[in-house]
Amino acid sequence: MTVGEDLRSSPRQRAAEIIARKLPYARGHHRDKLLGGRRIEEWFCAEYPDLEGLLNALAESPYVDTAAPESSRLISDLVSARGSMFRVFTEEEIGIVVEWIRTLGSTGDPVPRGNVEPQAPDGRGDATGPWPGTGMGEPESASASPVQDARSPRLDKRLLYYQLVNAERYPESSRPAKHYVERCLARARRAMWLSRLYPELCSFEYSRAAFEHRIEVSYREAVDAYRPFVPPPRLSREEYLWLFVQLAPLILVDGCWLRNVGCLYARHPGIAAGLLEIYADEVGGGDPEASHAAIFRELLRSEGIDLPEVSSDEFIRCSKFPSAVFDLPLYLLSISQYPRTFLPELLGLNLAIELSGLGAFYMKLVDELSYWRIDARIISVHIASDNLASGHAALAKAAIVAYLEELGAGYGEREVQRHWRRVWRGYVSLRVVAAKTWFDLLIRFVSRFGLKRVQRRWVT
Ligand SMILES: [Fe+2]
Ligand SMILES: [Fe+2]
Numbered sequence: 001m002t003v004g005e006d007l008r009s010s011p012r013q014r015a016a017e018i019i020a021r022k023l024p025y026a027r028g029h030h031r032d033k034l035l036g037g038r039r040i041e042e043w044f045c046a047e048y049p050d051l052e053g054l055l056n057a058l059a060e061s062p063y064v065d066t067a068a069p070e071s072s073r074l075i076s077d078l079v080s081a082r083g084s085m086f087r088v089f090t091e092e093e094i095g096i097v098v099e100w101i102r103t104l105g106s107t108g109d110p111v112p113r114g115n116v117e118p119q120a121p122d123g124r125g126d127a128t129g130p131w132p133g134t135g136m137g138e139p140e141s142a143s144a145s146p147v148q149d150a151r152s153p154r155l156d157k158r159l160l161y162y163q164l165v166n167a168e169r170y171p172e173s174s175r176p177a178k179h180y181v182e183r184c185l186a187r188a189r190r191a192m193w194l195s196r197l198y199p200e201l202c203s204f205e206y207s208r209a210a211f212e213h214r215i216e217v218s219y220r221e222a223v224d225a226y227r228p229f230v231p232p233p234r235l236s237r238e239e240y241l242w243l244f245v246q247l248a249p250l251i252l253v254d255g256c257w258l259r260n261v262g263c264l265y266a267r268h269p270g271i272a273a274g275l276l277e278i279y280a281d282e283v284g285g286g287d288p289e290a291s292h293a294a295i296f297r298e299l300l301r302s303e304g305i306d307l308p309e310v311s312s313d314e315f316i317r318c319s320k321f322p323s324a325v326f327d328l329p330l331y332l333l334s335i336s337q338y339p340r341t342f343l344p345e346l347l348g349l350n351l352a353i354e355l356s357g358l359g360a361f362y363m364k365l366v367d368e369l370s371y372w373r374i375d376a377r378i379i380s381v382h383i384a385s386d387n388l389a390s391g392h393a394a395l396a397k398a399a400i401v402a403y404l405e406e407l408g409a410g411y412g413e414r415e416v417q418r419h420w421r422r423v424w425r426g427y428v429s430l431r432v433v434a435a436k437t438w439f440d441l442l443i444r445f446v447s448r449f450g451l452k453r454v455q456r457r458w459v460t
Pocket of ligand 2: 278282354357382385386392
């Protein structure tokens with residue numbers, strides 16, 4: 001290349017030339033790292049290297065900040081003295097890359113700019129950000145995949161979880177999310193058909209009194225099952241900590257099912273207000289340290305367990321998590337994308353979740369964790385905030401009553417009953433989806449700690 005040609009080159013062309021020069025040395029160094037929905041190694045593929053695509057993906061990625069090019073993570077982090085790409089580029093090359101990033105923010109370059117959030121497919125706009133449970137901020141690495149079919153048994157649940165935690169970056173995740181919700185609800189419907197086996201799942205004709213009575217009875221049964229704690233605890237310290245790690249993908253997104261309910265304000269202001277009150281508590285009401293996810297993270301840290309940031313792809317790759325533990329949080333994240341489409345089911349699911357934090361199971365858990373001197377705050381916070389008197393369970397119940405009253409006033413009793421069946425299906429769905437996860441965890445527990453532990457501690 002002559003000097004004249006060099007001057008005529010655009011920063012983008014010059015950046016592409018730099019990458020082309022590095023390619024032979026870059027191959028094989030990026031393991032499974034993703035960029036723009038592909039393994040970085042695939043962009044470098046010897047037969048068909050795609051420099052244009054790679055630059056576009058880089059421009060869209062969190063590694064590039066067009067508002068402050070020098071502060072882009074690519075420059076300030078990766079190629080810095082402490083970064084994983086230190087000395088990969090010369091100072092002159094870094095200058096060219098910075099110049100290219102600057103042009104992304106200032107020209108009519110058709111490449112989508114980094115840090116510009118895509119609109120959600122239903123036009124809601126940026127309602128969902130990286131999960132604010134802990135750490136905040138951008139995902140560690142932008143990964144995506146071709147649109148998945150949630151009806152396929154080969155659905156990559158970890159990847160869909162990642163995409164939904166970072167939903168504003170992956171609008172294409174909405175379709176598989178909807179399919180996944182439908183799949184979970186179909187399972188709930190089947191369980192209701194078999195409800196003779198599970199009387200507590202059996203639906204009934206709605207009236208406010210019958211509904212409130214049913215909730216009151218199951219709450220009372222759950223609380224009355226509590227017996228004062230007599231040592232030893234059912235699980236050992238090690239077993240409890242193992243269990244908490246398994247549940248991290250769920251607890252670290254606590255509250256996520258309600259993250260988009262603000263869009264209900266226009267049509268259902270009273271219902272939206274109650275749901276948002278719950279949501280605000282779940283995410284700390286403006287204090288990130290008080291979010292349930294942060295309290296849980298605190299428990300893990302106090303035990304020396306440090307898991308990756310939940311919005312990072314390191315998190316979904318973490319070998320500590322079996323795939324089955326993504327089932328329930330994936331369902332919650334998926335339904336959060338459709339608060340209007342699945343409103344009755346969401347209301348039922350919300351009630352089931354808030355009630356599940358009450359009763360003997362959680363009370364015993366506090367006793368046993370305290371015995372082992374494990375921080376039990378994540379449990380006691382739920383017992384307190386989910387209370388049926390005026391807490392989350394009460395708000396969840398009131399939202400259902402208000403919704404069905406609205407329907408009754410506008411459309412009559414038949415619609416009330418039809419929507420009630422959907423509410424109840426949502427209520428049942430929590431149990432059904434969680435059951436599969438619990439079963440899988442039981443198998444893993446047995447293989448790790450032995451069958452005798454289960455017989456002695458769980459069955460007896
Ligand atoms: Fe919570
Ligand atoms: Fe709650």
